[in-house]
Amino acid sequence: MVDWAAAATAGATAIATTAGTELWKDLHTRLKTWFTKLGGRKADKALQRLDATATEIESSPEDQGVRDKAKSTWQTRFEVFLDDLEDDERDALAQELLELARKAEQEQAGAGAVAGDHGMAVAGDVNVTAKDHGIAVAHNEGGINMGNPLQPRRAKKD
Template sequence: MLSESLTALAAMGGSAVVQAVGTDAWASFRVGVGRLFGRGGADEQAARVTLERLDRVAVALENAPDATDAERVGAETASAWRTRFEDLLDGLPEHERRAVETELRELVEAARRAGAAAGGHSAGHHGAVVRGDLNITAEGGSAAAFGMGDVHLGAAPGPSVPGPLEG
């Protein structure tokens, strides 16, 4: 069983796969991950399979029809690669694990830097990052927002209408 720090590293590795796609660092990141799974050239078949998987990931993320689909594909991808990294780390002898851990940390950091350099930002769950202008308007008593939680529309209680003047 992996330590918490290695499990966290595997999760960061899964996220880094998604973060690196489409950046200038993708090519070297891809090769680095292939090298990890191919054990530095000792298992060329594993390296080749890894590179093919990464290529499919890139295509799926880059061709997502909308932001919702891209988010879903990204989450599935990060989860799948987390499991792959966990299995890789768990299956290595201690001396090899330390070397792979070091290299994976370097790849994660390179993906983070590439994402930041590409203007990558992150918004938490139910968040959104918008580059450029975002204009939202509501007219005629309606409500408008980029994302809304519970919204109830209707007449708001206001001042009572005065009755006829007495006098």
Template sequence: MLAEALIVLASAAGAAVAQAAGTDAWVGVRERVARIFGRGDASAAQVALVRLDRTAAALDAAEPEQADQLRARLDASWQARFEDLLESLNEADRVVVAGQLQELVTLRSGAVGGASARDGGLTAGGDVDIRAEGGSVAGGVIHGGIRMENPSQPGPVQG
């Protein structure tokens, strides 16, 4: 039986895999996870790569309204895989793999401030200042309200 801390770590690692799929971070996460499962065994690493590729393909093919539910299932699936791996190891190897999983989680959560974007998206690792000119509003999806200071009246339509 795994200690609670290792179960929490496996859960965070599963979430890191599921959240990275389809983002710019995927290649790095994919390679790291394959090394963790491979641990020097090329065939074990290949099995992990096949599973990782299936994960990414499933999320890529999912309808937008089903993607979150699928991601949650994949998150749980990867958590179970990480738990199984940790349980199969002797104490010394478990400590090494736990450290690798912690690095994976830290890298994933620290990548671009924890933000990620799918195709056509944009992420920023710090403050972003977006300005509009001529009384317009600049933004994409706005959660919350908009406060305009000294709004000017729109000018004539230009065309």
């Protein structure tokens, strides 16, 4: 008997971690095949939701909260899909989902560090250096001002 809750978690993790990366297309293709085994309407709806999830992650690639929400949502969806099946079919599809997630995990490991747009993924050391009055920044969420700082105003003496 396959642990289908673990399969749901693995599938959801694969979606949350590969969406917005170069590995997404392969996972999407494999999930499309998996969804077709659920039947026409369910498969169509699942694919629409999968595409919407990918779009949401791609629009906020640096927001871990978006990926966490996607993982939680898809874990629940996979659990519902699997729960609606008969035992033998559930075991077979749960096993396929585990294999699909395992393959995605292997591809991620083989690809080295992976990041979405505007992200920085590193497999090793990072050295950031600035020369000739430059600025070296690995991550900046605010502004950078290269001018002289404003001088504080002096209070007038009466």
